[in-house]
Amino acid sequence: MAEIMYWEAIRRAHDEEMARDPMVICMGEDIGVAGGTYKATQGLYDKYGPERVIDTPISENGYTGLGIGASFLGVRPIIEIMSVNFAWLATDQFFNSAAKVRYMSGGQLTAPVVVRSAGGTAHQLGAQHSARMEKVFMGIAGLRVVTPSNPRQAYGLLKSAVRCNDPVYINEHELMYNMKGEVPDEEYFHPLEGSEVAREGRDVTLFGYNVSVHWCLQAAETLSRQFGIEAEVVDLFALSPLDRAGITASVRKTHRAVIVEEAEAPVGVGAEVMAIINEECFFELDAAPRRVSAVNVPIPYNHKLEKAAIPNAGDVVTAVRKMLGK
Amino acid sequence: MNVADKKRLLREMLFARRFEERCYEAYVERKIGGFLHLYSGEEACAHGVLEAARPGHDYVITGYRDHIHAIKCGADPKKVMAELYGKETGSSKGRGGSMHIFDVEHRFMGGYALVGGPFPLAAGMAKAIKMKGGDEIAICFLGDAANNQGTFHESLNMAKVWNLPVLYVCENNLYGIGTRIDRSTAVIDQYKRVSGYDIPSAQTDGQDIEAVYKAARKAVDHVRGGKGPYFLELMTYRYRGHSMSDSNAYRSRDEEREWSGRDPIIILRDRLIEAGEITKQDYKALDTEVLDEIEDEVIAFAEASPEPRVDELEKYTFAENDPWVYGGGR
Numbered sequence: 001m002a003e004i005m006y007w008e009a010i011r012r013a014h015d016e017e018m019a020r021d022p023m024v025i026c027m028g029e030d031i032g033v034a035g036g037t038y039k040a041t042q043g044l045y046d047k048y049g050p051e052r053v054i055d056t057p058i059s060e061n062g063y064t065g066l067g068i069g070a071s072f073l074g075v076r077p078i079i080e081i082m083s084v085n086f087a088w089l090a091t092d093q094f095f096n097s098a099a100k101v102r103y104m105s106g107g108q109l110t111a112p113v114v115v116r117s118a119g120g121t122a123h124q125l126g127a128q129h130s131a132r133m134e135k136v137f138m139g140i141a142g143l144r145v146v147t148p149s150n151p152r153q154a155y156g157l158l159k160s161a162v163r164c165n166d167p168v169y170i171n172e173h174e175l176m177y178n179m180k181g182e183v184p185d186e187e188y189f190h191p192l193e194g195s196e197v198a199r200e201g202r203d204v205t206l207f208g209y210n211v212s213v214h215w216c217l218q219a220a221e222t223l224s225r226q227f228g229i230e231a232e233v234v235d236l237f238a239l240s241p242l243d244r245a246g247i248t249a250s251v252r253k254t255h256r257a258v259i260v261e262e263a264e265a266p267v268g269v270g271a272e273v274m275a276i277i278n279e280e281c282f283f284e285l286d287a288a289p290r291r292v293s294a295v296n297v298p299i300p301y302n303h304k305l306e307k308a309a310i311p312n313a314g315d316v317v318t319a320v321r322k323m324l325g326k
Numbered sequence: 327m328n329v330a331d332k333k334r335l336l337r338e339m340l341f342a343r344r345f346e347e348r349c350y351e352a353y354v355e356r357k358i359g360g361f362l363h364l365y366s367g368e369e370a371c372a373h374g375v376l377e378a379a380r381p382g383h384d385y386v387i388t389g390y391r392d393h394i395h396a397i398k399c400g401a402d403p404k405k406v407m408a409e410l411y412g413k414e415t416g417s418s419k420g421r422g423g424s425m426h427i428f429d430v431e432h433r434f435m436g437g438y439a440l441v442g443g444p445f446p447l448a449a450g451m452a453k454a455i456k457m458k459g460g461d462e463i464a465i466c467f468l469g470d471a472a473n474n475q476g477t478f479h480e481s482l483n484m485a486k487v488w489n490l491p492v493l494y495v496c497e498n499n500l501y502g503i504g505t506r507i508d509r510s511t512a513v514i515d516q517y518k519r520v521s522g523y524d525i526p527s528a529q530t531d532g533q534d535i536e537a538v539y540k541a542a543r544k545a546v547d548h549v550r551g552g553k554g555p556y557f558l559e560l561m562t563y564r565y566r567g568h569s570m571s572d573s574n575a576y577r578s579r580d581e582e583r584e585w586s587g588r589d590p591i592i593i594l595r596d597r598l599i600e601a602g603e604i605t606k607q608d609y610k611a612l613d614t615e616v617l618d619e620i621e622d623e624v625i626a627f628a629e630a631s632p633e634p635r636v637d638e639l640e641k642y643t644f645a646e647n648d649p650w651v652y653g654g655g656r
């Protein structure tokens with residue numbers, strides 16, 4: 001098992017799937033000749049040519065729609081949207097066409113596209129480059145939403161997403177492309193549904209996804225070392241559909257839940273997980289579940305303000321200590 | 327187009343008109359719900375263009391005014407009507423409705439309700455055709471007002487840059503709902519707008535099916551010949567309101583009268599009568615035959631069909647038992 005970076009894992013998945021199936025293409029802004037903003041398609045243009053590695057004009061809704069139309073006829077497009085903030089422009093085609101076409105055609109047509117983009121808040125990119133949109137995507141019936149927290153998931157989720165017959169949105173993270181991690185040398189397909197226990201524990205469950213899994217793991221370490229609290233960390237790599245059974249199983253074990261999300265709280269992952277806990281195992285709870293979320297503001301430029309807007313491992317520790325009275 | 331073709335097209339267009347008018351009645355009877363957009367007055371557009379293309383072979387996509395395009399592609403009118411009735415036997419199993427007729431077997435790739443939505447989808451189908459190396463083309467029918475969407479410009483640009491085999495047909499009926507084209511659109515002649523993308527185009531009378539056919543022949547040959555996208559503007563008029571709730575208060579009676587005088591079915595009928603190919607009685611008999619077929623077969627089928635089962639409400643949301651959802655196993 002080799003240690004590779006998140007971007008390399010995504011690149012490898014592209015490469016393998018494109019080598020296997022001539023109907024797999026990738027498209028997006030600057031992904032071809034330039035190799036991709038985050039290098040996720042580096043070298044593919046030379047290998048597969050301009051018909052399959054397509055530098056698009058800056059027309060997010062247009063090229064997403066084009067990819068969807070191509071997928072009707074058996075093409076398997078992997079569409080890169082440079083930053084999730086620009087994905088708002090493509091939501092018309094992604095939500096209105098891709099997500100609904102199977103249903104409204106009575107199962108005759110399907111749109112097996114993958115849309116992937118860099119989500120999350122990086123460093124001082126300002127309000128229009130710092131959105132976290134996963135909550136928007138996960139609210140749309142007919143879409144699958146996954147979000148890798150490490151290179152293994154980034155590789156395996158893309159491999160499965162390309163082959164899956166449903167439209168899939170993959171929420172990556174600006175700050176994670178250079179993260180290193182082990183990826184199996186042989187082909188690996190990560191499931192598109194479910195969750196993973198990233199750390200076992202008995203006192204409280206920390207639910208995280210994507211970057212917040214790492215805050216949870218850091219917090220769990222601190223809680224164990226300094227406060228004798230054993231936190232379980234559950235990685236919600238699938239945001240839609242959410243893993244009802246996995247969420248419930250962990251809460252039945254620990255009887256406490258903290259949901260950690262990089263996005264603002266309203267109408268978010270935390271709210272959704274909390275609703276599932278209430279519906280499935282309310283009477284198993286020893287404490288009211290809590291959310292650790294971003295402050296509900298457009299993300300500021302100033303580094304201190306920006307830091308204050310986004311949660312971190314310390315906030316998770318504080319929330320757990322409050323919950324346990326320690 | 328020979329005489330036999332013209333006679334067949336007369337029947338097809340008359341069938342289309344009677345089908346749509348029967349939808350109107352069924353809507354009033356509350357058999358059909360939701361939004362209903364009728365094609366009456368515009369029949370020569372779909373029929374003329376698709377006559378020049380290869381329906382069932384070429385991929386066709388359009389907006390919400392879609393019943394007749396589907397039928398001309400080969401969709402069974404019974405199934406289209408059953409869809410309007412919301413029945414399980416409908417073309418989209420009652421899940422789509424009037425604005426979402428699909429018949430993928432006949433390569434009618436759907437009706438879409440977001441104005442301008444099909445522009446990039448058509449370009450994408452053309453991209454797929456090109457990758458697969460087939461001789462099909464993609465044909466996208468949309469209205470005049472749709473050309474003010476960003477997707478119009480984005481799609482024309484991409485279609486040209488990538489030399490895609492797609493034909494855009496603009497059915498210019500002069501209105502987007504109640505807004506006349508000159509009140510919403512800087513350039514009235516739609517075919518001129520595509521010159522900004524260096525795409526060849528033409529404007530033609532959309533009420534005269536022979537004129538439509540001739541212009542479409544050229545357009546289709548261009549696209550099928552590998553020369554890239556083409557834009558064809560057809561000047562037409564809808565005889566009904568935009569949808570069923572529309573009383574056409576924004577149109578003048580003079581304008582309406584002028585266009586009723588240019589009814590595509592009557593134009594073709596009179597031409598055939600003048601040429602001595604049919605008589606007035608023949609036409610009357612044809613009309614009766616069409617009306618009977620619609621009543622006895624189409625409506626009867628829709629009426630008798632069952633509704634979808636409520637326990638199948640969630641079916642078709644996702645692919646069923648897709649192994650890749652579970653990591654390829656199971």
Ligand SMILES: Cc1ncc(C[n+]2csc(CCOP(=O)(O)OP(=O)(O)O)c2C)c(N)n1
Pocket residue numbers: 391439440441442468469470471472473497499501502503568
């Ligand atoms: C994105 C979007 N905006 C608005 C509407 C509402 N709407 C439905 S049809 C229509 C007018 C479209 O006119 P045109 O493209 O000329 O087609 P026509 O109905 O005349 O055939 C409008 C505004 C819609 N369905 N989708």
Ligand SMILES: [Mg+2]
Pocket residue numbers: 469470471497498499500501502503
């Ligand atoms: Mg119009």
